[in-house]
Amino acid sequence: MGTPLPTPGVGPSPDHSGGACASCALSPASSRLGLDPGRYDHVVALAGNPNTGKSTVFNALTGLRQHVGNWAGKTVARAEGGFSYGGAGYRIVDLPGTYSLLSTSTDEDVARDVLLFGRPDVVVVVVDATRLERNLPLVLQIRQITGRVVVALNLVDEARRHGITVDTRHLTRELGVPVVATAARRGEGLPDLLAAIAQVATADDPPAPLRLVHRDPALERAVAELAAQVEARFPGVPNSRWVALRLLEGDAGIEEAVRTGTLGDLAEVDGTAPLHAVSDPQERSA
Numbered sequence: 245m246g247t248p249l250p251t252p253g254v255g256p257s258p259d260h261s262g263g264a265c266a267s268c269a270l271s272p273a274s275s276r277l278g279l280d281p282g283r284y285d286h287v288v289a290l291a292g293n294p295n296t297g298k299s300t301v302f303n304a305l306t307g308l309r310q311h312v313g314n315w316a317g318k319t320v321a322r323a324e325g326g327f328s329y330g331g332a333g334y335r336i337v338d339l340p341g342t343y344s345l346l347s348t349s350t351d352e353d354v355a356r357d358v359l360l361f362g363r364p365d366v367v368v369v370v371v372d373a374t375r376l377e378r379n380l381p382l383v384l385q386i387r388q389i390t391g392r393v394v395v396a397l398n399l400v401d402e403a404r405r406h407g408i409t410v411d412t413r414h415l416t417r418e419l420g421v422p423v424v425a426t427a428a429r430r431g432e433g434l435p436d437l438l439a440a441i442a443q444v445a446t447a448d449d450p451p452a453p454l455r456l457v458h459r460d461p462a463l464e465r466a467v468a469e470l471a472a473q474v475e476a477r478f479p480g481v482p483n484s485r486w487v488a489l490r491l492l493e494g495d496a497g498i499e500e501a502v503r504t505g506t507l508g509d510l511a512e513v514d515g516t517a518p519l520h521a522v523s524d525p526q527e528r529s530a
């Protein structure tokens with residue numbers, strides 16, 4: 245089976261003293277995202293299309309035994325776990341598979357809310373190296389909301405079998421974030437993935453989110469005006485431009501969150517990042 249990983253401890257270390265974070269109090273936003281208090285240094289969200297190996301990566305890093313199978317869209321509930329690396333404690337959240345942040349299913353809403361408003365320190369996007377073109381749209385959408393991204397180019401063993409090679413250096417340059425080739429089922433590439441996660445988690449100056457400027461000046465003006473109004477009404481809400489674009493498109497879920505004011509619950513509270521308050525992973529691992 246897999247190559248043993250060099251450093252990740254499995255599960256929560258009780259002596260994660262470095263992770264005793266004063267700002268980890270439960271905030272309204274975190275309870276909205278279904279999270280409980282906990283202690284750790286960094287939060288990692290695992291995102292990606294269905295069936296790309298997210299849970300396999302999750303299990304390899306945390307040592308948790310989550311059921312893993314071939315049914316696309318199988319991960320309905322979010323699984324949380326922990327590991328330590330380089331002396332720091334990491335919380336990792338396994339999100340449901342999603343093709344797009346614009347989607348409407350409940351599962352995908354969970355992934356979307358966590359990615360957009362949960363402020364993870366690192367988003368690992370697990371992509372299928374044999375179907376890169378189908379996976380890249382989500383990577384680009386996530387890159388538009390954060391620069392704190394690592395791409396795990398998974399299933400490279402399958403890709404090799406099909407004679408597919410991916411130029412990870414080129415992809416790293418194009419995306420502006422680390423791209424690490426992995427074959428998670430056999431542990432290949434996971435030490436490099438951990439190093440990339442640690443690098444992004446501790447980066448003082450992460451790459452800026454990709455900003456698509458719309459060619460149509462009228463649309464660009466409308467987005468800017470609406471984003472300013474969103475910020476005025478919900479101070480501290482991340483990704484106001486994204487929210488503005490969705491409103492212009494008539495996204496029912498986002499309209500509802502604005503109308504009812506729940507969008508404001510997802511905004512930063514006292515400098516506390518919502519995802520920075522989650523439960524003891526052992527409680528979730530049973």
Ligand SMILES: Nc1nc2c(ncn2[C@@H]2O[C@H](COP(=O)(O)OP(=O)(O)OP(=O)(O)O)[C@@H](O)[C@H]2O)c(=O)[nH]1
Pocket residue numbers: 292293294295296297298299300301311312313314315316317318319340341342398399400401402426427428429430
């Ligand atoms: N060959 C190969 N198979 C893999 C690799 N990673 C995962 N798999 C297999 O791919 C299938 C799907 O893996 P999961 O980890 O369940 O994928 P997922 O992204 O969590 O799937 P959903 O939660 O349903 O979206 C399983 O049969 C895994 O064993 C890999 O690197 N190589």
Ligand SMILES: [Mg+2]
Pocket residue numbers: 298299300318319
């Ligand atoms: Mg899964």
